Amino acid sequence: MPLIEADPAAGLYIHIPFCRAKCTYCDFNSFAGLEPLYGEYVRAVAQELESGPRAELRTVYIGGGTPTVLPLSDLSHLLEAARRGRPLPPGTEVTIEANPGTVDGAVLDGLLSLGVNRLSLGIQSFDDEELQLLGRIHTAAEALAAFQAARDAGLQNISLDLIFGLPGQDLDAWRASLDRALDLGPEHLSLYALSVEPGTRLAASIRQGELPRPDPDLAADMYELAEEACAAAGYQHYEISNWARQDGLRCEHNLIYWRNEAYVGVGAGAHSWARGQRWANVASPSAYVALISRGESPLASSEAIPPELEMGETMMMGLRLLDEGVPFERFRRRFGSDLRQRYAAEIDELDQLGLVEVDEERLRLAPRGRLLANQVFYRFLPL
Amino acid sequence: MMDQERIRNFSIIAHIDHGKSTLADRLLEQTGTLTDREMMDQVLDSMDLEREKGVTIKASAVRMAYRGEGGQEYVLNLIDTPGHVDFTYEVSRALEACEGALLVVDASQGVQAQTLANLYLALDADLTIVPIINKIDLPSARPEEVAQEVEDLLGIPAEEAIYTSAKEGTGAEAVLRAVVERIPAPRGQGDAPLRALIFDSHYDPYKGVIAYVRVVDGDLRLDEQLLLMSNRQPVDPLEIGVFRPGMKPTDRLGAGEVGYVATGLKTLQDCRVGDTLTVKANPAQQLLPGYRPAKPMVFAGLYPADGEDYELLRDALAKLQLNDASLVYEPETSQALGFGFRCGFLGLFHMDIIQERLEREYDLDVVFTSPSVEYQVLKTDGQVVAIDNPAKLPPEQEIDQIEEPWMQIQVFTPAEYIGPVMDLVTKRRGEVTKMEYLDAQRVLLAYEIPLSEIVVDFYDHLKSRTRGYASLDYSPADYRPGDLVKLEVLVGGQPVDALSIIVHREHAFLKGQKLVSKMREVIPRQMFDVAIQAAQGNRVISRATVKALRKDVLSKCYGGDVTRKRKLLEKQKAGKKRMRKVGQVEIPQEAFLSVLRLGDE
Numbered sequence: 004m005p006l007i008e009a010d011p012a013a014g015l016y017i018h019i020p021f022c023r024a025k026c027t028y029c030d031f032n033s034f035a036g037l038e039p040l041y042g043e044y045v046r047a048v049a050q051e052l053e054s055g056p057r058a059e060l061r062t063v064y065i066g067g068g069t070p071t072v073l074p075l076s077d078l079s080h081l082l083e084a085a086r087r088g089r090p091l092p093p094g095t096e097v098t099i100e101a102n103p104g105t106v107d108g109a110v111l112d113g114l115l116s117l118g119v120n121r122l123s124l125g126i127q128s129f130d131d132e133e134l135q136l137l138g139r140i141h142t143a144a145e146a147l148a149a150f151q152a153a154r155d156a157g158l159q160n161i162s163l164d165l166i167f168g169l170p171g172q173d174l175d176a177w178r179a180s181l182d183r184a185l186d187l188g189p190e191h192l193s194l195y196a197l198s199v200e201p202g203t204r205l206a207a208s209i210r211q212g213e214l215p216r217p218d219p220d221l222a223a224d225m226y227e228l229a230e231e232a233c234a235a236a237g238y239q240h241y242e243i244s245n246w247a248r249q250d251g252l253r254c255e256h257n258l259i260y261w262r263n264e265a266y267v268g269v270g271a272g273a274h275s276w277a278r279g280q281r282w283a284n285v286a287s288p289s290a291y292v293a294l295i296s297r298g299e300s301p302l303a304s305s306e307a308i309p310p311e312l313e314m315g316e317t318m319m320m321g322l323r324l325l326d327e328g329v330p331f332e333r334f335r336r337r338f339g340s341d342l343r344q345r346y347a348a349e350i351d352e353l354d355q356l357g358l359v360e361v362d363e364e365r366l367r368l369a370p371r372g373r374l375l376a377n378q379v380f381y382r383f384l385p386l
Numbered sequence: 387m388m389d390q391e392r393i394r395n396f397s398i399i400a401h402i403d404h405g406k407s408t409l410a411d412r413l414l415e416q417t418g419t420l421t422d423r424e425m426m427d428q429v430l431d432s433m434d435l436e437r438e439k440g441v442t443i444k445a446s447a448v449r450m451a452y453r454g455e456g457g458q459e460y461v462l463n464l465i466d467t468p469g470h471v472d473f474t475y476e477v478s479r480a481l482e483a484c485e486g487a488l489l490v491v492d493a494s495q496g497v498q499a500q501t502l503a504n505l506y507l508a509l510d511a512d513l514t515i516v517p518i519i520n521k522i523d524l525p526s527a528r529p530e531e532v533a534q535e536v537e538d539l540l541g542i543p544a545e546e547a548i549y550t551s552a553k554e555g556t557g558a559e560a561v562l563r564a565v566v567e568r569i570p571a572p573r574g575q576g577d578a579p580l581r582a583l584i585f586d587s588h589y590d591p592y593k594g595v596i597a598y599v600r601v602v603d604g605d606l607r608l609d610e611q612l613l614l615m616s617n618r619q620p621v622d623p624l625e626i627g628v629f630r631p632g633m634k635p636t637d638r639l640g641a642g643e644v645g646y647v648a649t650g651l652k653t654l655q656d657c658r659v660g661d662t663l664t665v666k667a668n669p670a671q672q673l674l675p676g677y678r679p680a681k682p683m684v685f686a687g688l689y690p691a692d693g694e695d696y697e698l699l700r701d702a703l704a705k706l707q708l709n710d711a712s713l714v715y716e717p718e719t720s721q722a723l724g725f726g727f728r729c730g731f732l733g734l735f736h737m738d739i740i741q742e743r744l745e746r747e748y749d750l751d752v753v754f755t756s757p758s759v760e761y762q763v764l765k766t767d768g769q770v771v772a773i774d775n776p777a778k779l780p781p782e783q784e785i786d787q788i789e790e791p792w793m794q795i796q797v798f799t800p801a802e803y804i805g806p807v808m809d810l811v812t813k814r815r816g817e818v819t820k821m822e823y824l825d826a827q828r829v830l831l832a833y834e835i836p837l838s839e840i841v842v843d844f845y846d847h848l849k850s851r852t853r854g855y856a857s858l859d860y861s862p863a864d865y866r867p868g869d870l871v872k873l874e875v876l877v878g879g880q881p882v883d884a885l886s887i888i889v890h891r892e893h894a895f896l897k898g899q900k901l902v903s904k905m906r907e908v909i910p911r912q913m914f915d916v917a918i919q920a921a922q923g924n925r926v927i928s929r930a931t932v933k934a935l936r937k938d939v940l941s942k943c944y945g946g947d948v949t950r951k952r953k954l955l956e957k958q959k960a961g962k963k964r965m966r967k968v969g970q971v972e973i974p975q976e977a978f979l980s981v982l983r984l985g986d987e
Contacts (some may be wrong), residue, residue: 016946193942195941195942196937196939196941198940198941219936219937220933220936220937222937223936223937226937243939244941244942260946260948263948266946268946273946274946274947274948274949275946276946276948281948281949283947283949306949315952316948316952319948319951319952319955320948356913373939374936374937374938374939375913375935375936375937375938375939376938376939376940377938377939377940377955377958378913378935378938380940380955381955381956381958381959381962382959384952384955384956384959386956386959386960386963
């Protein structure tokens with residue numbers, strides 16, 4: 004990880020590619036049934052962390068997969084390796100993703116003692132039938148229990164993930180799940196529209212007619228319903244899919260992605276971005292373990308990002324932030340040019356389509372642009 | 387100089403698959419023109435496509451030596467004819483080069499529409515007909531009945547028919563003997579100024595256009611400058627010769643002989659089939675009768691499915707045209723489909739063949755717009771304009787009358803399918819002119835029908851309605867006024883040029899509905915509602931709406947994989963770049979293609 008050196012502060016992502024069971028909609032780099040590999044994998048990731056240079060961490064995010072399938076001792080080992088020689092200023096956000104079926108009071112106490120201060124719970128739905136359709140390993144009741152346990156353990160920054168636009172889900176069903184999530188009063192909410200990815204079991208079920216194909220217009224209605232409900236409950240809609248109770252409760256780690264700032268990922272398939280380079284490790288956990296154990300680089304690909312592309316990526320990611328958008332001054336400091344001039348034609352066209360707003364300080368999505376954000380983003384990519 | 391008495395020029399008339407090529411092979415073998423080792427199956431059909439489709443696209447010729455009874459040596463020239471209905475003119479010129487024809491009829495299938503059509507051409511050319519009943523080896527063969535059928539049709543006594551099995555090689559000698567005995571020798575004037583009929587041609591990269599000729603009068607010599615009579619084009623022959631079956635140079639061809647002239651000309655268009663070659667210094671007074679410039683009947687826009695292939699398509703058409711003088715084309719630009727070509731074809735089969743050759747030989751994915759015929763439009767100001775592209779039809783209020791080409795078609799079908807055939811033809815505005823039972827089972831149906839009604843999938847429907855048993859022939863009749871209207875498809879209020887068609891008023895509504903519903907399926911949702919309309923003149927007869935796009939946003943970016951997200955957006959942007967704009971509406975070219983490719987029914 005020579006790049007942390009050059010960028011004294013970066014976000015750190017640690018990938019745990021393991022799950023108890025593969026969810027039907029999931030096409031991420033995660034695998035069920037790899038329990039025998041856990042130990043070796045943790046050692047390999049620790050080694051990747053150990054061999055990297057020392058630099059200050061802005062955030063730590065342990066994601067997956069389901070990081071909490073690992074025993075506490077493994078997680079502890081990983082966090083120790085991450086911190087060794089790397090300053091972690093007090094109050095730095097340390098997030099772990101957890102599946103409600105994998106945490107109890109003891110685990111949560113342990114996580115807190117390891118310095119984890121933010122929990123991202125993959126609830127997805129409060130409807131057992133929907134949970135089954137998604138292939139989740141937990142019930143709605145277990146999800147509620149996990150949340151309560153996290154509160155009882157003392158976690159004060161909990162985020163819940165929900166998915167909408169499921170096959171067969173109607174507005175009322177979505178409203179019901181959402182209301183239960185809001186009733187819990189989490190600090191943060193991530194609400195994602197289901198995307199049916201090729202190669203998943205869900206895609207096959209839909210293709211074979213076992214499940215209805217989700218209607219994108221209904222998903223749009225659900226999104227608008229969520230916007231209203233979250234606003235009414237006092238949440239700030241700060242990113243296309245993310246809501247926070249207040250400024251300080253936004254996800255710091257994800258803000259690094261959205262602001263296109265430096266982060267380093269370790270573990271199988273983890274992605275990194277720093278110093279004009281994007282790179283990624285090999286996706287296969289066993290290949291990753293094998294490379295690390297032979298002392299070889301786990302790198303699978305890397306790409307130099309020329310300034311013009313970096314600008315485009317900065318727009319594409321930055322415009323996801325709804326109130327922040329892309330501030331002109333920040334853009335100017337980073338690229339030495341005025342965003343309004345650089346993208347005059349694009350902004351003009353998007354403005355006429357009612358998809359963006361420009362004020363004195365920044366460019367951001369107009370409310371109409373939130374559901375049509377791709378139409379905005381691609382215009383900023385060089386091609 | 388070859389004595390004309392020792393020459394016989396003949397061709398073979400047969401329906402597809404009745405065994406013409408196999409019989410030709412047997413004759414070549416029998417006369418020793420090819421040794422067994424040189425013998426390839428079906429020598430005369432040189433293109434793969436012909437072999438597969440069972441049709442002969444290009445005519446060819448071969449000279450055989452035959453020793454008759456009593457040891458007399460003869461030269462037999464077999465002139466092959468193109469085997470399908472679009473090439474009637476070419477067939478007629480090839481037959482004109484002969485004195486006789488072998489009429490090959492399948493012993494189980496009997497006479498078919500195409501056989502009859504070519505037979506009429508042969509009779510027009512005053513040829514002596516020798517009936518051959520082929521495939522007598524088949525279990526279903528009924529040679530006597532078929533011979534009787536031929537007698538009924540032609541008046542040639544059934545007992546004069548020769549029975550063959552070209553496949554097994556039986557009867558070849560009898561055929562050769564009949565050629566010598568029954569077909570007359572040429573009767574040209576050896577001392578008159580040269581007149582040689584061009585009955586076919588091909589392009590050779592080194593020698594230019596090779597004209598296939600039948601010397602009618604006079605002498606064709608290598609050392610004399612020649613002249614093409616129709617266009618006064620001088621020709622300095624690079625080589626003359628005969629086909630045996632390869633090209634074998636000689637220094638002269640006398641009256642009655644068949645051979646070739648390497649002209650050095652660069653395009654087939656300069657050297658038309660049916661034209662007459664004469665000697666420039668001592669020209670003949672009159673062209674041989676029957677010359678007609680090539681006249682396309684069916685027109686379509688050809689567009690590369692991938693715009694980047696435009697140059698490849700242009701080169702491919704140029705190469706096809708080198709060997710197909712009847713293919714005409716010119717550049718055309720469509721708002722919807724980009725750069726392409728307006729092409730004219732002799733008929734629907736010709737168009738199919740070009741399409742297939744572009745795909746197969748040039749590996750091009752080419753989109754054909756709905757084929758059109760050439761309309762004669764009488765305008766209110768008295769002008770008459772020929773329109774072969776519906777998009778170019780003048781506005782309704784400027785049109786006094788539209789005339790369209792009508793055809794005569796003949797369908798041979800088993801009697802049980804009369805109903806379905808009638809139904810098909812009358813649905814397409816056809817009118818019965820004749821119905822004749824050839825025997826208890828088979829019927830000849832003659833109709834007149836607008837060409838526009840048969841250019842799209844008529845033949846396919848005819849085949850499927852008759853389980854493949856019907857055969858079809860057609861020939862131009864005349865132009866007749868029709869109650870025709872232009873049907874336009876409008877997207878967001880703008881007409882889409884490539885989708886305009888000219889239809890009969892009564893069909894406009896249904897066609898309009900179909901086009902609109904097809905378009906609605908394939909136009910992606912835009913940032914606003916898009917109206918799709920079918921309009922007849924200024925009147926909208928069908929409409930539908932593509933609702934505005936509501937949701938187009940990528941969800942979460944897992945673990946910082948920005949690249950994947952970016953690639954998806956880049957793909958979206960690249961797709962957008964390839965889109966055609968009709969007004970404000972962006973439509974992927976694939977959408978037009980799928981509308982054009984969806985069959986008519």
